[in-house]
Amino acid sequence: MITPSIAADAKPWRARTETPFVRVTNLTKKFGEVAAVDDISLDIYKGELFCLLGGSGCGKSTLLRMLAGFETPTSGQILIDGQDMANVAANQRPTNMMFQSYALFPHMTVEKNVIYGLLREGVPKVEAQDRVADMLRLVKLDGFAKRKPHQLSGGQQQRVALARSLIKQPKLLLLDEPLGALDKKLREETQFELIKIQEDLGVTFIVVTHDQEEAMTLSTRIGVMDAGKIEQVGEPREIYETPNSKYVADFIGSVNVFDAKVEIAAPDMMRVNADIGPILTEPMSGLTANQTVHVAVRPERIHLSRDKVEADNSMAGVVQEVAYLGNISVYHVVLENGHQIKVSAANSLHDDNPITWDENVFVSWSAAANRVLTR
Numbered sequence: 001m002i003t004p005s006i007a008a009d010a011k012p013w014r015a016r017t018e019t020p021f022v023r024v025t026n027l028t029k030k031f032g033e034v035a036a037v038d039d040i041s042l043d044i045y046k047g048e049l050f051c052l053l054g055g056s057g058c059g060k061s062t063l064l065r066m067l068a069g070f071e072t073p074t075s076g077q078i079l080i081d082g083q084d085m086a087n088v089a090a091n092q093r094p095t096n097m098m099f100q101s102y103a104l105f106p107h108m109t110v111e112k113n114v115i116y117g118l119l120r121e122g123v124p125k126v127e128a129q130d131r132v133a134d135m136l137r138l139v140k141l142d143g144f145a146k147r148k149p150h151q152l153s154g155g156q157q158q159r160v161a162l163a164r165s166l167i168k169q170p171k172l173l174l175l176d177e178p179l180g181a182l183d184k185k186l187r188e189e190t191q192f193e194l195i196k197i198q199e200d201l202g203v204t205f206i207v208v209t210h211d212q213e214e215a216m217t218l219s220t221r222i223g224v225m226d227a228g229k230i231e232q233v234g235e236p237r238e239i240y241e242t243p244n245s246k247y248v249a250d251f252i253g254s255v256n257v258f259d260a261k262v263e264i265a266a267p268d269m270m271r272v273n274a275d276i277g278p279i280l281t282e283p284m285s286g287l288t289a290n291q292t293v294h295v296a297v298r299p300e301r302i303h304l305s306r307d308k309v310e311a312d313n314s315m316a317g318v319v320q321e322v323a324y325l326g327n328i329s330v331y332h333v334v335l336e337n338g339h340q341i342k343v344s345a346a347n348s349l350h351d352d353n354p355i356t357w358d359e360n361v362f363v364s365w366s367a368a369a370n371r372v373l374t375r
Contacts, residue, residue: 021046027076038228054225094171102161301369311364
């Protein structure tokens with residue numbers, strides 16, 4: 001039975017009116033003296049496509065393996081659909097896991113790869129074949145049932161692995177770098193196919209990835225991990241626009257981050273002395289003069305011009321590098337004090353005289369474009 005996934009306007013993590021489908025409480029996993037997962041607490045709701053995002057070694061795959069039952073927590077609790085998983089074996093959990101390598105049986109056809117788990121569970125062959133046919137149609141492989149894995153593209157193999165993971169109708173699907181083996185173009189196409197399948201089935205997905213763009217595209221929410229801890233949990237826009245730390249700001253998207261000290265912290269304005277010079281920011285409660293902070297500003301929030309414009313923040317510099325990326329250009333501008341700032345701007349077909357290398361320019365941005373971070 002297909003259940004609806006989370007509607008675009010229904011976000012239970014905001015209202016907290018629903019019981020979380022997955023509840024992780026004070027979860028720790030140590031290997032010797034090293035904590036791969038360090039006292040993590042996390043709530044995930046039914047129908048979410050939740051991404052665990054972080055660099056190599058941050059603990060995201062270890063967390064996923066504990067949810068699957070492949071690793072035993074050192075301490076803490078995991079509840080899935082209200083059931084404590086402490087003494088539940090991996091093969092008895094309402095979960096399935098899709099690995100990065102896909103782990104397809106090379107000697108079996110697509111159909112036999114997908115049907116294998118059903119037959120092992122004793123599902124009647126006719127019923128199993130019907131379910132496989134439905135699943136192959138869902139993943140757009142209904143014409144490939146008799147092919148073997150080596151006769152498929154990487155994207156098709158990925159969809160076979162997904163079909164095999166979903167055929168047993170798990171309540172929770174765990175995906176470890178599911179698109180990591182695909183090239184960039186195919187990965188982008190497959191991201192939207194994965195979203196559509198998840199929406200059609202309504203199964204809760206938890207996806208591990210190191211790819212920030214993938215996480216931003218796929219997820220209802222993202223948990224950014226570093227050194228075994230979750231730094232921030234939020235919707236993609238929230239994570240991007242309002243990061244809670246220098247690490248999150250720097251990990252998600254392109255950003256300028258300046259070290260600074262608060263000079264004036266008044267109710268109506270705030271000024272900091274940054275390494276690039278004085279910066280005006282919007283007021284922020286709880287800050288005092290001489291406090292050390294970081295100021296983050298996204299390159300697309302900065303205006304680049306040949307002439308000085310009136311703005312809260314404006315500085316002169318010289319264009320050192322230009323990267324043309326089709327829809328945008330990225331500029332590296334060296335300021336008069338020697339510091340560098342990144343600016344991005346949309347390209348226009350009607351601009352016959354774009355700013356280029358070695359030009360004298362001004363960079364400017366509003367106080368509202370800054371994000372002041374205390375850690």
